[in-house]
Amino acid sequence: xxxxxxxxxxxxxxxxxxxxxxxxxxxxxxxxxxxxxxxxxxxxxxxxxxxxxxxxxxxxxxxxxxxxxxxxxxxxxxxxxxxxxxxxxxxxxxxxxxxxxxxxxxxxxxxxxxxxxxxxxxxxxxxxxxxxxxxxxxxxxxxxxxxxxxxxxxxxxxxxxxxxxxxxxxxxxxxxxxxxxxxxxxxxxxxxxxxxxxxxxxxxxxxxxxxxxxxxxxxxxxxxxxxxxxxxxxxxxxxxxxxxxxxxxxxxxxxxxxxxxxxxxxxxxxxxxxxxxxxxxxxxxxxxxxxxxxxxxxxxxxxxxxxxxxxxxxxxxxxxxxxxxxxxxxxxxxxxxxxxxxxxxxxxxxxxxxxxxxxxxxxxxxxxxxxxxxxxxxxxxxxxxxxxxxxxxxxxxxxxxxxxxxxxxxxxxxxxxxxxxxxxxxxxxxxxxxxxxxxxxxxxxxxxxxxxxxxxxxxxxxxxxxxxxxxxxxxxxxxxxxxxxxxxxxxxxxxxxxxxxxxxxxxxxxxxxxxxxxxxxxxxxxxxxxxxxxxxxxxxxxxxxxxxxxxxxxxxxxxxxxxxxxxxxxxxxxxxxxxxxxxxxxxxxxxxxxxxxxxxxxxxxxxxxxxxxxxx
Amino acid sequence: xxxxxxxxxxxxxxxxxxxxxxxxxxxxxxxxxxxxxxxxxxxxxxxxxxxxxxxxxxxxxxxxxxxxxxxxxx
Numbered sequence: 001x002x003x004x005x006x007x008x009x010x011x012x013x014x015x016x017x018x019x020x021x022x023x024x025x026x027x028x029x030x031x032x033x034x035x036x037x038x039x040x041x042x043x044x045x046x047x048x049x050x051x052x053x054x055x056x057x058x059x060x061x062x063x064x065x066x067x068x069x070x071x072x073x074x075x076x077x078x079x080x081x082x083x084x085x086x087x088x089x090x091x092x093x094x095x096x097x098x099x100x101x102x103x104x105x106x107x108x109x110x111x112x113x114x115x116x117x118x119x120x121x122x123x124x125x126x127x128x129x130x131x132x133x134x135x136x137x138x139x140x141x142x143x144x145x146x147x148x149x150x151x152x153x154x155x156x157x158x159x160x161x162x163x164x165x166x167x168x169x170x171x172x173x174x175x176x177x178x179x180x181x182x183x184x185x186x187x188x189x190x191x192x193x194x195x196x197x198x199x200x201x202x203x204x205x206x207x208x209x210x211x212x213x214x215x216x217x218x219x220x221x222x223x224x225x226x227x228x229x230x231x232x233x234x235x236x237x238x239x240x241x242x243x244x245x246x247x248x249x250x251x252x253x254x255x256x257x258x259x260x261x262x263x264x265x266x267x268x269x270x271x272x273x274x275x276x277x278x279x280x281x282x283x284x285x286x287x288x289x290x291x292x293x294x295x296x297x298x299x300x301x302x303x304x305x306x307x308x309x310x311x312x313x314x315x316x317x318x319x320x321x322x323x324x325x326x327x328x329x330x331x332x333x334x335x336x337x338x339x340x341x342x343x344x345x346x347x348x349x350x351x352x353x354x355x356x357x358x359x360x361x362x363x364x365x366x367x368x369x370x371x372x373x374x375x376x377x378x379x380x381x382x383x384x385x386x387x388x389x390x391x392x393x394x395x396x397x398x399x400x401x402x403x404x405x406x407x408x409x410x411x412x413x414x415x416x417x418x419x420x421x422x423x424x425x426x427x428x429x430x431x432x433x434x435x436x437x438x439x440x441x442x443x444x445x446x447x448x449x450x451x452x453x454x455x456x457x458x459x460x461x462x463x464x465x466x467x468x469x470x471x472x473x474x475x476x477x478x479x480x481x482x483x484x485x486x487x488x489x490x491x492x493x494x495x496x497x498x499x500x501x502x503x504x505x506x507x508x509x510x511x512x513x514x515x516x517x518x519x520x521x522x523x524x525x526x527x528x529x530x531x532x533x534x535x536x537x538x539x540x541x542x543x544x545x546x547x548x549x550x551x552x553x554x555x556x557x558x559x560x561x562x563x564x565x566x567x568x569x570x571x572x573x574x575x576x577x578x579x580x581x582x583x584x585x586x587x588x589x590x591x592x593x594x595x596x597x598x599x600x601x602x603x604x605x606x607x608x609x610x611x612x613x614x615x616x
Numbered sequence: 617x618x619x620x621x622x623x624x625x626x627x628x629x630x631x632x633x634x635x636x637x638x639x640x641x642x643x644x645x646x647x648x649x650x651x652x653x654x655x656x657x658x659x660x661x662x663x664x665x666x667x668x669x670x671x672x673x674x675x676x677x678x679x680x681x682x683x684x685x686x687x688x689x690x
Contacts, residue, residue, distance in 0.1 A: 003628060004628070007627065007628075007631065007633065010631075010633070011633045032660075032663075035629075035656075036628045036629060036631070038631075039628075039629060039630055039631030039656075040631040041631075042631060043631050043632075043648070067650070067652040068652060068655065068656065071631070071656075223659070225671040225672070226655060226659075226671070229671060229672060229675055230651075230652075230655055230675075232655065236656075236659055
């Protein structure tokens with residue numbers, strides 16, 4: 001049991017030094033195992049942990065006793081590779097804490113504050129006997145107060161805020177005996193919850209987790225004995241499910257949303273064995289078992305429509321797989337839905353690496369689902385950075401639920417880019433074929449007809465700009481991640497400029513593929529960050545953009561442009577980007593560069609670039 | 617449930633490095649002990665052993681030894 005391994009490491013004092021091993025130890029643990037591991041991890045002094053590992057600080061506050069969320073939440077954050085720092089507010093102090101930025105809860109500014117509300121706060125304030133009208137009035141007041149607290153938090157804090165909805169416990173609803181009034185209570189309650197959910201729509205950086213679907217799978221909502229004696233208003237199972245969701249919010253905020261679902265086929269995507277049953281003999285489509293597999297295919301397709309990439313990694317003959325995807329009339333999933341198809345008899349870890357390479361994404365951006373315990377074990381052992389979803393071929397009705405149990409694909413906002421992503425990868429394949437047909441790279445670039453536009457992002461494009469800062473790892477000069485609220489603030493700042501980079505070529509639109517963040521200084525201009533999707537690298541786009549920025553700065557009368565490169569594990573390829581374009585490193589700080597604008601780097605003739613006029 | 621099994625479970629739920637010798641120590645003198653740990657132990661006992669405990673009564677136990685005796689009788 002991994003939690004005992006963790007406990008032993010903690011007892012011998014080695015845990016802090018070996019924190020890198022923690023995600024591996026947590027992989028595959030159930031909620032009980034995670035809670036127990038979290039109890040050990042909560043006791044680690046994280047100031048002893050390697051500062052190179054990313055911290056994630058969460059402040060938890062709310063209207064009931066919430067200590068039991070500390071262990072599962074700590075484990076969930078650690079599972080995603082963060083060094084967790086989970087702080088609990090005082091019992092029922094949420095109103096004070098959220099309103100007061102100087103509160104000790106915010107001694108370290110949290111990346112995320114979680115405020116968990118509960119129904120007893122509402123009913124507890126009523127005098128007995130109460131009526132449905134009393135509840136409705138109290139709820140309206142309560143909603144207003146939460147709205148005000150959210151506004152106050154947003155004003156005072158840079159970190160995100162997570163609120164929860166408030167499921168109506170039966171022991172309150174059942175105290176109303178007439179069914180018409182009970183329906184009215186239900187209406188008032190749902191209107192209150194709808195107002196809470198609305199906060200997530202109206203505020204950037206505010207997320208409202210709907211507890212109702214969670215309670216449906218993880219309930220009961222509470223243990224009446226714990227609620228009565230200890231003021232804990234949620235069962236361990238519900239808190240574990242909530243902690244799991246918060247973990248995925250943290251992943252999304254740090255740009256670690258998984259990008260590609262890799263499906264095994266036999267026993268996972270369809271029933272039976274393709275090599276034995278043949279392309280039309282596999283189980284899918286109608287019938288109770290076939291429908292269970294179809295549900296998995298439909299869910300995959302549903303996720304893909306929102307930007308998730310789908311790939312197949314199967315031990316099968318490739319021709320046979322293509323035949324099944326083409327000829328089986330009962331499959332929902334077709335070859336066109338996939339951006340990569342690897343079917344062979346090789347080792348799956350190698351095939352997963354190949355898929356990541358082909359898609360030009362990190363292998364840690366994949367999620368793998370398979371019904372074979374040995375394949376899963378091999379992948380876990382060889383590529384531990386790939387989350388693995390286990391399904392049992394003999395119980396396919398549970399596949400859908402296993403696929404969705406973790407929010408690997410949770411993101412802040414789905415953008416137009418996301419919806420078009422699958423199509424873009426398919427176009428990329430055509431582009432590669434064209435590249436293979438042309439004689440030289442120069443000829444290929446000349447014929448590609450690349451056009452680039454720098455533009456000032458509109459309200460509707462802010463989500464995409466934020467997403468680029470969150471998702472781009474390789475061509476990201478400083479790796480400053482910005483959420484939607486931070487991009488909005490940069491756009492509103494008169495001392496700063498934000499550009500999106502849009503790109504197209506003869507094969508079609510690439511869409512918004514990059515961003516530039518500038519700060520205007522006296523007689524100069526500083527490039528805070530420059531990011532570009534790996535989809536458009538190695539064709540001169542980056543050089544054309546930097547050339548345009550330098551030319552534009554010179555025209556506006558600036559005498560220098562400064563820029564920064566800050567190394568990370570993934571952006572080593574751009575270490576020489578600024579020097580290559582004529583920037584000189586600063587003597588005091590090797591990550592700081594200056595271009596004196598005397599001689600601009602050469603223009604890039606095969607890229608047609610448009611830049612907005614400089615404004616004052 | 618033996619004393620060792622019981623201490624293992626309490627250790628797992630609390631994350632504390634406990635031994636059978638800690639059964640005799642009062643909760644107030646147990647380093648790192650918190651009343652929340654007691655709740656976690658009670659929940660875990662119920663789930664793992666499929667039993668229903670009298671929580672109201674057990675909240676007033678003063679040491680792990682007290683708790684073990686009360687649970688063993690359940």
